[in-house]
Structure formats: structure tokens, C-alpha cells
Amino acid sequence: MLEIEEVSIHFGNNPEVVSDATFTVNGGDRLAVIGETGSGKSVLLLAVLGLLPASARITGSIQLNGRELLGCRERELNQIRGKEIAYIPQGSGNGLNPLYTVGHQLCETIQKHRHCTRKEALLQAAALLESFGLEHGESLCRSYPFQLSGGMRQRVLIAMGIAAGAELVLADEPTKGLDRRRITLVEDAFHRLGERTLLCVTHDLRFAKDISSRVIVMYASQQIECGDSRSFFEEPLHPYSRAMLAALPEHGLHATMGFAPPRRDKDARRACRVYERCPWRSERCRKAPPLLAVGERKVRCWKYAD
């Protein structure tokens, strides 16, 4: 469904924020892209949506059902966004306009992509909200965003994202800033997406484990590991992935990775990007490793080269 090939993104003359991203999202896949803040996850999502600022230079190819998205005109992209690709922004509520009711905002999306009256759109909006576990859809349509809790707002955003019937759903940190109870509600809403294809960016590992079938780990703008979700969470391969799982409270809050250096000099830029922080580093790691195949999975670490 979505093919991303050797996509690199730069802003001005700064180092790349996404470097050679290559992966495919097949129909029905539920792919979680995980990694720390600033690893390039969200920028990659914006690139798929064609929403990067003019200062961004992007190379490579992004194809949706065989159609190249890079270089598409704004008018074509407007037809694709919403109708073919849904976007769910972060859950802090910034994705909703505070001056309009939830119903108004949902109807706007529905009427933009489907020919129907306002009344029909409102009925569809209420039904859609109820399908995501929000009770009393009609009265909820009359509410303003400030009258809803964080978890409700996030579920409204999910409903709004798919209101136009898109099959590919992109979600950007949908659980950020929510408490555990509300995250559970959002997880439930994601399970209700059914057969839709999902590409979700998150740094919440528990959430990623719950909703995904495949995982990509990004670090310092590079993909460092990809594979199916179950084997990743049972036995991560890359030392950074291992450190992430060991740092989870339920696994003992172990801080096994050192602090990131403030800047990388020329020699360091030629090395593996995790070099300074890696507990396994060796002389070989002074050269950047390629993405190596380990069975069905891929990992960017020299340890798996032999």
C-alpha cells in the first residue's frame, strides 16, 4: 500500500533528519515507528502527507498504491489527504479547533469528501463517535473541545481522521500526555480501526506493543531495527532496542545507555550512530553498519554481521 524508498530529509544545510528510510506498509499492516524525540519519526509522517515546510529538501520515493507522492501538486495531495490517508495528530487537544463544536468539525471533514446534507453528516458523525466507544454521540457533537477529557479528545481526533473513509491511517504520538486510563481507551479505539492499515509514530512502548503487528526502531534519523512486533518485544536485537525495553519500569528501569554526546565530529559521523552510548561497541563500530538481515528481521549492528 505504502512504499517508502531511500527517503532522506534535510532542513537547510543542517545534517539530515531522516536518512535513507526504506520500508513497505502492506494493506492491513499495523506498523509502529518507535524511538526517542528527535529521531525523525514525525518528520517522516509529515513527508508522507506532503506537509513538510518549504525549507525541507527531500529525496527518494514515497508511493501510495503505486502512485508517487513526492512532487505531487497541492491540489492532488488535498484529494489524497483525508480520503486515502487519514492523519491523527497528538492527543493534547491541539488538533481540534477550540472555537467550534466537535460536531461542526467532524461534519466539515465528512462533507468535504462525501456528498451529503448537514443533517446526514451530523448523523454520521454521531455514529462514528459511538463506534469509538464514546457514548451519546449526538450530545457529544454539541460539545466544545474544552468540555472533553484528554482521552475523549484523542478518540474524537481518531474518528475525525477516518471520517472520510481513508484506508491508510497515520498517527503521530496519539498517547502523548495522557494518563494510563486514557491510554487504555485510546488503545481500544485503535483496535476498533478494524482492517485499516496503520502507521503509528510513538515513543510509548507499551502502546506500540498493544496495537502493532510490526515495529521499526529509529535512532538519530536512521532505521536501526525492524521486524514483527512479537519477536521484537520478546527479544530485541539492537543494543539501543534492548536498552529501551530494559528501561521500562516493569523491566526494572535500567539505565544501560550512556548520555548522548552534544555534537558528533567528523570521525563520529562515520561511525555507528549509537557508538558513544553503546555498551557493546568495538573497533569495527567506527564504521557505520548497514541494515543487516537476521532471519525475517533487520538490524543495523555489526554484531549480527557474522
Added chain:
Amino acid sequence: MLIEVQGMSKRYRPRGPLVVEEISFAIDQGETLAIFGDSGSGKSTIGQILAGIYPATAGEIRLDGQKISYPLRGHARRQIQILFQHPEVAFNPRLRLIDSMREPYRLFRLPYTRQGLCDYLERYGIYEEHLERFPAELSGGELQRLALARAMLIEPSFLVLDEPTSMLDVISQAQIIHLLREIQQERQMGYLFISHDRVLCERFCTSICLLKGGRLEDPWRKSDA
């Protein structure tokens, strides 16, 4: 007892509802009390009253047995510090971080040298190069470590930790918790840890209280389990 809170209540408007009601707890040196609950249950209000950001409507707070009142002054102001959920708002966005870090030296008349500050920040994983940047140029984890370093500069005995890791990735979270544990062991500090993550509270704290609808349930001690 390092901190004792007795019958603390808070309403934000004169006839408004009580946000927290009859809260009582005590934290000794070397102890970490977790207040755990959903968003909107009043957790941050308790932390901000203790840190002297708001006055309580009723009740009293004692530090080392001495009653303290709003606004915090002198000894109490120095002994109680707070770490916020959003580290980016804890620093002035228009100041380079070196200037923000100089503020506690000026306010509390500490002897300042640039080299001394850089040496001090080493254990927090912050380097001289970071200090020349603006807050927006650092990651959330780096900024939160810097915020912790700034709070610790004046050697407080009690820290309010208001969801200090909820916006961070898991590795940054583990680094902050590791630093907090080390500091607590060295200086026998008391912590009030506010969080909505029960598993994290169980791992990090000596006792846990559930805050529900503004009321605090009895603390659950890890050592009793």
C-alpha cells in the same frame, strides 16, 4: 519528619469547589512518597502548594518541624525545590541555557565560575556546548536533566517531582530516575513523586498514595508488602 502536611485543602475561587480536601501525609529523609491518580484528580495542586507556588486554603505544612507559610522565604525557599512535567517551560526560551543556569548563583549568592558549573553538570550528562544553546535546541531528556541539576545547585533537602518523566522516552526516563536515586542515596533527600503511572510509582517510591476526587487514600508502603 522532613515534611509534614496536615489537613491541607485548596479551592482556587472563593466559593469554588475544593480541588483537594483534608490532605495529610508525612515524608521523612531518604523517603519517596508517590501520589498517584488520574489527570484532574488534584495531584499537581498538592505539589505546587508544597513548592510555594500557591497558598493552601486550609491546613498546615511543616518543614523540619517548623511551620512554613506562603510565600516561601529564606530557609524553606532554599530547602524545597520542584521539577515540572514540561522541562521546556522551566527555562526562559529567550535566554541561553548558560544564563538560565547562572540565575540560582545570583539569587542565592553562590560563588560562580564557568568551569565550576561545567564540572558540576558532568554527572547530569550536560556539556559546555549544551549551555550555549537555547532551550528549544535540547531534547526533552537533556532539558529535564538540566532542570534537575539547577534545582540541586542550592542543595535542597526536599524535591517535588511533578510527573518529571511523563513526556520523555523510556531511556531518558530511566536516566532521570537513576540520577534521582543516586542523589537520594548521597544526600538522604525526601521526594514527593507525582505520577499517573502505577508501575513506575511501585518501582521508584517507598510508599504510594492514591488520590481520588481530591482525597488521599491511606498510603501503601512497599516495605509492608
